Amino acid sequence: xxxxxxxxxxxxxxxxxxxxxxxxxxxxxxxxxxxxxxxxxxxxxxxxxxxxxxxxxxxxxxxxxxxxxxxxxxxxxxxxxxxxxxxxxxxxxxxxxxxxxxxxxxxxxxxxxxxxxxxxxxxxxxxxxxxxxxxxxxxxxxxxxxxxxxxxxxxxxxxxxxxxxxxxxxxxxxxxxxxxxxxxxxxxxxxxxxxxxxxxxxxx
Amino acid sequence: xxxxxxxxxxxxxxxxxxxxxxxxxxxxxxxxxxxxxxxxxxxxxxxxxxxxxxxxxxxxxxxxxxxxxxxxxxxxxxxxxxxxxxxxxxxxxxxxxxxxxxxxxxxxxxxxxxxxxxxxxxxxxxxxxxxxxxxxxxxxxxxxxxxxxxxxxxxxxxxxxxxxxxxxxxxxxxxxxxxxxxxxxxxxxxxxxxxxxxxxxxxx
Numbered sequence: 273x274x275x276x277x278x279x280x281x282x283x284x285x286x287x288x289x290x291x292x293x294x295x296x297x298x299x300x301x302x303x304x305x306x307x308x309x310x311x312x313x314x315x316x317x318x319x320x321x322x323x324x325x326x327x328x329x330x331x332x333x334x335x336x337x338x339x340x341x342x343x344x345x346x347x348x349x350x351x352x353x354x355x356x357x358x359x360x361x362x363x364x365x366x367x368x369x370x371x372x373x374x375x376x377x378x379x380x381x382x383x384x385x386x387x388x389x390x391x392x393x394x395x396x397x398x399x400x401x402x403x404x405x406x407x408x409x410x411x412x413x414x415x416x417x418x419x420x421x422x423x424x425x426x427x428x429x430x431x432x433x434x435x436x437x438x439x440x441x442x443x444x445x446x447x448x449x450x451x452x453x454x455x456x457x458x459x460x461x462x463x464x465x466x467x468x469x470x471x472x473x474x475x476x
Numbered sequence: 477x478x479x480x481x482x483x484x485x486x487x488x489x490x491x492x493x494x495x496x497x498x499x500x501x502x503x504x505x506x507x508x509x510x511x512x513x514x515x516x517x518x519x520x521x522x523x524x525x526x527x528x529x530x531x532x533x534x535x536x537x538x539x540x541x542x543x544x545x546x547x548x549x550x551x552x553x554x555x556x557x558x559x560x561x562x563x564x565x566x567x568x569x570x571x572x573x574x575x576x577x578x579x580x581x582x583x584x585x586x587x588x589x590x591x592x593x594x595x596x597x598x599x600x601x602x603x604x605x606x607x608x609x610x611x612x613x614x615x616x617x618x619x620x621x622x623x624x625x626x627x628x629x630x631x632x633x634x635x636x637x638x639x640x641x642x643x644x645x646x647x648x649x650x651x652x653x654x655x656x657x658x659x660x661x662x663x664x665x666x667x668x669x670x671x672x673x674x675x676x677x678x679x680x
Contacts, residue, residue: 281582288580302673310678316659318516318526321533325525325555328532330677332558351529354536357561376492378485402677435678452672454665455520460658468656469506473534473606474514474639 307434308452309427313410313443316457323405323437324351330435331358335402338363338395342388343408343440350476363401365391385417396430403435410440413447420444511638512656513631517614517647520661527609527641528555534639535562539606542567542599546592547612547644554680567605569595589621600634607639614644617651624648 310326312319327337339362355362367388389412395404412418424446427436438447448454470476514530516523531541543566559566571592593616599608616622628650631640642651652658674680 284582285580292580298668299674302668302671304670304672305675306672308667308672308675308678312522313664314662317657318522318529318659318661321529322522322526323529324532325522325527325529326678328528328558329525329554329680332554332556332560333677334557335677350533350536352536353538354532354562356536358558376489376496378488435675448665451665452667452670453521454663455522456662456664457522458518458660458662460517460660461652461655463512463656464502464506466508466656467506468508468510468512470503471509471512471639473537473539474512474530476533 305433306452307430307432307436309450310435310437310453310455311410311443311448311451312437312439312455312457313441313448314456314458315441316459317462318457319439319441320407322455322457323407323439324355326435326437327355327362327403327405330403331355331361334361336361336363336400337403337405338401339365339405339407340388340392340395340409341366341407342385342412350473363395367391381415382417385412388412389418389423393426396426396434396436399431399434401434403437404430405437405439408440409438410443410447412440413444414440414442420446423447424450509637510656511634511636511640513654514639514641514657514659515614515647515652515655516641516643516659516661517645517652518660518662519645520663521666522661523643523645524611526659526661527611527643528559530639530641531559531566531607531609534607535559535565538565540565540567540604541607541609542605543569543609543611544592544596544599544613545570545611546589546616554677567599571595585619586621589616592616593622593627597630600630600638600640603635603638605638607641608634609641609643612644613642614647614651616644617648618644618646624650627651628654 312322327339330337352364355364367384392406395401413420413423427450516526531543534541556568559568571588596610599605617624617627631654634640
């Protein structure tokens with residue numbers, strides 16, 4: 273190695289060594305373990321997909337997970353088929369009957385949400401389930417198809433080590449206040465605008 | 477149903493019916509099918525997790541996917557274990573040796589990235605792979621561990637129906653310009669700030 277290159281390598285090592293010390297101290301300072309209330313919101317893609325990725329991670333550790341779909345019906349055949357390989361560890365409840373503009377029947381949507389919430393409440397009491405995904409619950413809350421207070425109370429009363437992921441646009445401020453981890457998925461560029469249709473493996 | 481309730485139900489139906497017409501027209505207007513170049517960037521969580529969720533979706537359709545990890549080493553044992561159930565359809569290449577502050581050796585990091593890119597180039601020529609995930613490639617590009625021009629050229633020359641997902645903070649502007657779908661994961665609230673440590677099934 274030439275002398276300037278050796279100096280540059282040494283500088284890099286020193287910089288990274290300092291950064292590692294900071295990083296290690298930060299990791300050491302975090303000692304709490306608890307079930308997290310996670311919210312994926314925003315208008316961008318990836319809210320449900322990242323939740324399914326988390327389910328995958330949890331299942332990979334041999335722990336149990338459950339999914340309740342509040343709004344979507346026939347969509348997401350791809351991950352359903354994939355997750356069928358985990359039916360020893362995963363429970364899946366598709367309660368919604370499609371988007372609200374598909375059913376066009378508010379009373380039926382409210383009834384479907386109430387049924388989905390009843391299932392969710394049972395899951396939120398089970399110690400054996402490490403992760404509960406309440407997919408598109410934010411939509412149900414946004415349209416006032418469910419009482420926010422009961423949802424917040426059930427989340428608060430759940431087993432202390434149970435993780436919950438709630439997805440959907442327009443998350444309520446009260447839910448965000450109670451959450452531990454909130455990520456907003458922001459659309460920067462979308463292929464639909466360029467006339468590209470929904471495709472297998474990407475959208476469904 | 478009382479008269480006002482019936483009227484409200486009718487109004488809801490009319491509103492949703494109009495919305496469905498708009499929605500259907502939008503869907504019908506999109507006719508192009510193509511392999512998408514997808515970028516997940518931003519400082520928030522969910523970039524890699526959403527990519528793994530997409531892999532799951534693709535595998536669920538019985539199509540082949542491949543993952544190249546540019547930076548991470550021992551992390552993500554959870555999804556690796558889970559995705560092992562798909563080794564008939566999924567190829568996984570962990571090329572990175574950890575974060576740059578772990579190795580503290582720039583030359584070694586550059587060599588690891590070059591090896592990861594060589595594998596990626598092979599994958600980007602294969603017609604049989606429906607989805608290629610280049611995990612944390614943005615980090616390698618950001619530190620100039622790889623030549624941006626070669627990456628952009630290989631992406632452009634790939635099979636026309638192959639989807640690619642690139643993850644990592646600080647995506648280069650030239651990459652975003654070439655991308656079809658870009659989502660930024662924005663952190664709104666993070667449990668690390670409250671002293672909660674990385675936990676099994678969430679971070680790894």
